[in-house]
Amino acid sequence: MKFPVRAPVSTLVALGGGWLILLAYIFGLEGLRATILGWVVLVSAAGLLLGVLNLAAVHFGKLRGGARNALYSFLLIVSMFVTFVVTAWLGPEHAAPQWVFDYLLLPVEASLVAVMAVTLTFAAARLLSRRVDLFAILFVAFAILTLMGSGPLLGINLPIVSDLLRPWLAQVLAGAGARGILIGVSLGTITTGLRVLLAADQPYGG
Amino acid sequence: MNLAMLVVVLYFVGAMIAFSILSRRQKERNLRDIPAFYRLQGALELAVEDGTRLHVAIGRSDITSPQSAAALAGLSMLRRIATVASESDNPPVATAGDGVLAILAQDTLRAAYQQLGLFGAFENDLGRVTGLTPFSYAAGTIHLVRDEEVSANLLAGSFGIEAALIANAGERRQILTLAGSDTLTGQAVLFATAHEPLIGEELFAGAAYLGAGPLHDASLHAQDLARWLVAAGLVAGALFGLFLGFLT
Numbered sequence: 001m002k003f004p005v006r007a008p009v010s011t012l013v014a015l016g017g018g019w020l021i022l023l024a025y026i027f028g029l030e031g032l033r034a035t036i037l038g039w040v041v042l043v044s045a046a047g048l049l050l051g052v053l054n055l056a057a058v059h060f061g062k063l064r065g066g067a068r069n070a071l072y073s074f075l076l077i078v079s080m081f082v083t084f085v086v087t088a089w090l091g092p093e094h095a096a097p098q099w100v101f102d103y104l105l106l107p108v109e110a111s112l113v114a115v116m117a118v119t120l121t122f123a124a125a126r127l128l129s130r131r132v133d134l135f136a137i138l139f140v141a142f143a144i145l146t147l148m149g150s151g152p153l154l155g156i157n158l159p160i161v162s163d164l165l166r167p168w169l170a171q172v173l174a175g176a177g178a179r180g181i182l183i184g185v186s187l188g189t190i191t192t193g194l195r196v197l198l199a200a201d202q203p204y205g206g
Numbered sequence: 207m208n209l210a211m212l213v214v215v216l217y218f219v220g221a222m223i224a225f226s227i228l229s230r231r232q233k234e235r236n237l238r239d240i241p242a243f244y245r246l247q248g249a250l251e252l253a254v255e256d257g258t259r260l261h262v263a264i265g266r267s268d269i270t271s272p273q274s275a276a277a278l279a280g281l282s283m284l285r286r287i288a289t290v291a292s293e294s295d296n297p298p299v300a301t302a303g304d305g306v307l308a309i310l311a312q313d314t315l316r317a318a319y320q321q322l323g324l325f326g327a328f329e330n331d332l333g334r335v336t337g338l339t340p341f342s343y344a345a346g347t348i349h350l351v352r353d354e355e356v357s358a359n360l361l362a363g364s365f366g367i368e369a370a371l372i373a374n375a376g377e378r379r380q381i382l383t384l385a386g387s388d389t390l391t392g393q394a395v396l397f398a399t400a401h402e403p404l405i406g407e408e409l410f411a412g413a414a415y416l417g418a419g420p421l422h423d424a425s426l427h428a429q430d431l432a433r434w435l436v437a438a439g440l441v442a443g444a445l446f447g448l449f450l451g452f453l454t
Contacts, residue, residue, distance in 0.1 A: 026212045046308035051302075054308055054334055055336070119374045127398050187276070189388070191426075195422065204310065
């Protein structure tokens with residue numbers, strides 16, 4: 001087992017905080033747990049602000065270095081600055097920041113969702129040329145069957161596929177697979193957390 | 207008192223320590239084959255030789271949520287990758303969709319540089335935020351993949367459907383993309399778009415395969431044993447239910 005030596009203060013805070021929250025959860029000390037989590041939420045909010053500053057600093061650096069596509073960095077910094085000033089000045093409930101959100105941010109993200117649909121269709125078509133194995137074949141076959149059974153095709157619900165096959169695939173096979181995957185993820189989550197608490201992982205500079 | 211939680215914690219801590227002690231007596235590591243990590247190891251060596259860059263995306267998750275475990279697994283892999291590749295002409299770069307995760311990525315990289323005695327070469331923008339919403343994160347990361355001589359992509363964190371856009375950017379540049387997520391939607395889209403998808407708990411095993419240490423290996427054995435116990439419990443429960451059904 002590796003013991004922390006390089007960053008004793010951050011290690012102590014991380015391990016102490018982590019173990020306190022875990023023990024408070026086990027022994028039902030809700031007040032203590034809520035207090036510590038409240039502190040963490042405050043620090044996270046400061047982290048969010050630092051994240052925004054980091055984003056601006058990276059793009060400012062690109063702009064200064066004359067990187068390729070520096071125009072995008074310029075647009076990002078200007079729009080970030082304008083949005084920040086407008087929101088800080090007028091408040092987030094005012095019509096102007098709401099307009100930025102409704103008519104700029106949402107449409108841009110919606111257009112990326114539209115790109116997603118094309119990307120996924122293309123990826124599914126390409127999957128079998130890139131990786132020909134049993135799981136890839138099953139993945140594509142089940143995806144096609146589920147799509148065929150999901151809605152009326154030219155106004156007609158496909159018999160057997162729509163009313164029997166698709167519900168069976170979605171609820172029995174996919175449901176069982178999803179549960180298996182989620183059990184694996186849960187076990188992985190527990191061991192990852194405990195590795196941090198045992199200082200085998202030190203993502204805080206230790 | 208949450209007795210079930212206490213039992214789970216005691217089991218995992220006990221099993222991890224026990225397997226860690228047992229593994230000291232064995233000469234060979236006993237881990238099952240996950241081809242994705244062999245390809246990652248190859249990509250890592252190639253990046254150091256070529257002077258190209260590895261990109262590690264640790265996703266976007268709140269540090270107070272259970273999803274942060276996926277990001278912590280990603281950070282663990284980042285540490286191993288940085289320890290090997292930081293001397294390269296283009297050192298590894300990490301992206302995050304959350305401020306706190308970006309700070310943790312910077313700290314992880316800084317610690318690796320310090321360990322290698324290269325602290326002067328460390329720059330803060332090696333760990334960066336590329337966007338704070340799912341799709342802005344993907345859009346910002348696509349630029350990095352396209353513009354910064356990236357030779358391999360590792361997506362290890364909590365991702366939703368937006369991960370497909372990042373994986374697709376790698377595909378368009380014909381670079382290797384290994385990817386895992388803790389969400390079902392993320393895993394589904396990554397199965398179709400990544401060269402090497404990591405399914406289920408494979409994401410959390412990455413650091414062990416990159417040689418993070420005996421406790422990592424031990425945690426995988428503890429996890430495997432727990433999975434068999436859960437599977438046995440499910441089968442026993444189903445059989446018991448069937449048996450009760452016959453009786454009534």
